[in-house]
Amino acid sequence: MPDAPVPALTWLGEKLRHDWMSKFISGQVEYKPRTWLIGRMPGFAHVADGVALGLSHQHGLPQKEADEPAADAELVAAGQKLIGADGGFNCITCHAVGEQAATAVFEAPAINFAQTAERLRKGxxxxxxxxxxxxxxxxxxxxxxxxxxxxxxxxPYEGKGPAQFEAIRQYIRTVK
Ligand code: HEC
Structure with missing residues (x-):
């Protein structure tokens, strides 16, 4: 459905971290990741944890992601540059970064990177x-x-996408 007003459930179990998903389903996440959607999901507090777990297991994933060490400063600096306009991919045309608004939001509304680290699984x-x-x-x-x-x-990284995207991910982990 191209114009579906709400995101598809298909990949959620693979996409979202269990703790965030459970909190979101129970209606306890105070911000709205997709500020442009009119609909608002009701909270389902009693079933939230089980549903979140079931969705992850559906994709064969454990409840918890492996712990990661603190972000590496060099990667973080590379990642910050890579999302920008100057020597980067200019991801910030569509993605806000914390308080910094997206620079050309009319392209396509996207989720603020400040919310991405706690929501998304690494894979x-x-x-x-x-x-x-x-x-x-x-x-x-x-x-x-x-x-x-x-x-x-x-x-950097001889144009290797996965390495560049990992630097971006590390930077995103530091965004408040
Ligand atoms: C033309 C606009 C546009 C640009 C430029 C753009 N994105 Fe996106 N991005 C999107 C849209 C649209 C989505 C899906 C939003 C949704 O799930 O509703 C998205 C989703 C994402 C997500 C998932 C976020 C989440 O928390 O669910 C990540 C991660 C992401 N983009 C990373 C990037 C990176 C890294 C770059 C630059 C290399 C980039 N994006 C550039 C439009 C853009």
């Missing part, structure tokens, strides 16, 4: 950014990597 982040239309054929988010995973930015 899904990479699968999405590598080829967004493989997950959502109607998404307006561009694809930055060719089929070999190489991007148009030869620097």
């Amino acid at each position: 899904y982040f990479h699968r999405w950014v590598l080829a967004p239309t493989r997950i959502d054929p109607d998404t307006k988010m561009p694809k930055y990597a060719d089929p070999e995973g190489v991007t148009q930015l030869s620097d």
Whole structure:
């Protein structure tokens, strides 16, 4: 459904971290990730935890993601540059970053990166950014990597998309 007013449930169990999903389903997340949607989901406090767990298990994933060490400063700096306009992919045309609003939001409304780290599982982040239309054929988010995973930015990491996207992910982990 191209114009579905709400996101599809299909990938949620693979996409969202259990704790965030459970909190969201129970109606306890105070912000709205998709501020542009008119609909508001009701809370289902009694079943939230079980539903969140069931959705993750449906994709064969455990409740908890592996713990990660604190973000590496060098990666964080590279990631910050990579989302920007100057020597980066300019992700910030569509994505706000904390208090910093998206620079050309009319392109396509997207989720504020400040909310992404607590929402997304690592595997899904990479699968999405590598080829967004493989997950959502109607998404307006561009694809930055060719089929070999190489991007148009030869620097840093010799243009290797997965390494560049990992730096972005590490930066996003630090955004408040
Ligand atoms: C033309 C607009 C646009 C640009 C530019 C863009 N995105 Fe997106 N992005 C989107 C849209 C639309 C979505 C899906 C929003 C939704 O789930 O409702 C999205 C979703 C995402 C998500 C999932 C976020 C979440 O918390 O659910 C990530 C991660 C992401 N983008 C990363 C990136 C990165 C990294 C770049 C730059 C390399 C980028 N995006 C550039 C439009 C864009």
